[in-house]
Amino acid sequence: MQRLARSYLLYLTIMCFTALIPNAAVALQVSTQTQLANVYEENAAIPVSNYLVSEKYDGIRAIWTGKHLLTRQGNRIYAPKWFTAPLPDVWLDGELWTSRQNFEALSAIVRTHIPEQERWREVNYMVFDMPDTELPFAQRYKNYSSLIEQINAEHIKPVKQQRFHSNHELSKHLQAMVENGAEGLMLHLATAPHQSGRSDALLKLKPYFDDEAEVIAHLPGKGKYTGMLGALRVRxxxxxxxxxxxxxxxxxxxxxxxxxxxxxxxxxxxxNNGVPRFASFLRIREELEDE
Structure with missing residues (x-):
């Protein structure tokens, strides 16, 4: 009996290990083949009219493999079954998102291994690509829009794309979006096939704000900054x-x-606590001396 039990346990172990191999391979594929964005420089000679432009959602990147929802690092997202049930057996790329300026609440919902069913009803899957290494993005946009229309699920939405003909038009649109709480814009090169890694086929355009603060302390550096400033404590x-x-x-x-x-x-x-996000030093304010 003990020998039989040991054999059965070994069988279960082998089966579990075997089942994990495809998932590991898919996770590796996602982490190495995800398309990433370069930063858009407004003074660069980039033909804006060649790009399709959409809102940059401040959410959590989510790739649907046809079976699982994964982060761009290849980690599994434990969404409720009802959330993924309408999704098709094709790869989709998108963002899990609730609303503008609500990232921390979204993160609390998504990063649990046991999904809270009701809280997940606040989450949308904003699909912005249907990866294909042969089709240009303009066609992929039509494909994912048509597919999601057929799915007809309230929480699965296609990201809308539009064109602009100049940097001035694009800047005005960015300003209007940011004033309404958007994080920024994404620019997809309309003629580009899906490609892994960073390139100018996908660009992100985000504004930054600046402000002033008083230095109240110096925090010591570590590692290569030992003996130097590590950070400023400011108010x-x-x-x-x-x-x-x-x-x-x-x-x-x-x-x-x-x-x-x-x-x-x-x-x-x-x-949510009113602390500036991703604060970075620009310069010291030089006071004008009395003549």
Missing amino acids: NQQGIEFSIGTGFTDAERTNPPPVGSIITYKYHGYT
Whole structure:
């Protein structure tokens, strides 16, 4: 009996291991073949009219493999069965998203291994590509739009694309979107097939805001910055204290802005607690001396 039990246990172990191999292969494929965006530079000689433009959703990247929903690193997303049931047996690329400026709440919903059914009803799957290495993006856009229309599921939505004919038009659209809470824009080269890694076939355009803050402390550096500045502890004009650890040259880390000085920093929106997101040092504010 014990021998039979051991044999059965070995059989289960082998079966489980075998079942994991395809998933591991798919995860590796997702992590290495996902298309990533370069940063759009407004002063670059990029023909804007050649791109299809959509909102950049501040969500969690999600690739549907036909069987599982994975992050772009290849990790499984444990969505409820009802959420993925309408999805077809084809690869889709998109973003899990609830609403603008709500990333932290979304993250709390998505990153649990046991999905909270009711909270997942707040989540949409915003599909922005149907990967194909032969078809241009303009055709893929038509394909995923048609497919999602056929699926007819309230929580699965196609990302709308539009064209602009100049940087000026694009900038005006970006400004209007940001004023309404959007994170930025994505630009897909209409003629480009799907390709892995970063290239100018996919560009992201995000604004940044700047503000001023008072330096209240120096935090020591670690590793290659040992003996130098690691970060500035600052207090902004709203009274919020936070640390800024990026944007400095080595010279500025050696001779940092003094405590009590006013610096300018850039950031990308706020957290739910009102702390500037991704704050980075720009410069020290030089006070004009009395003549």
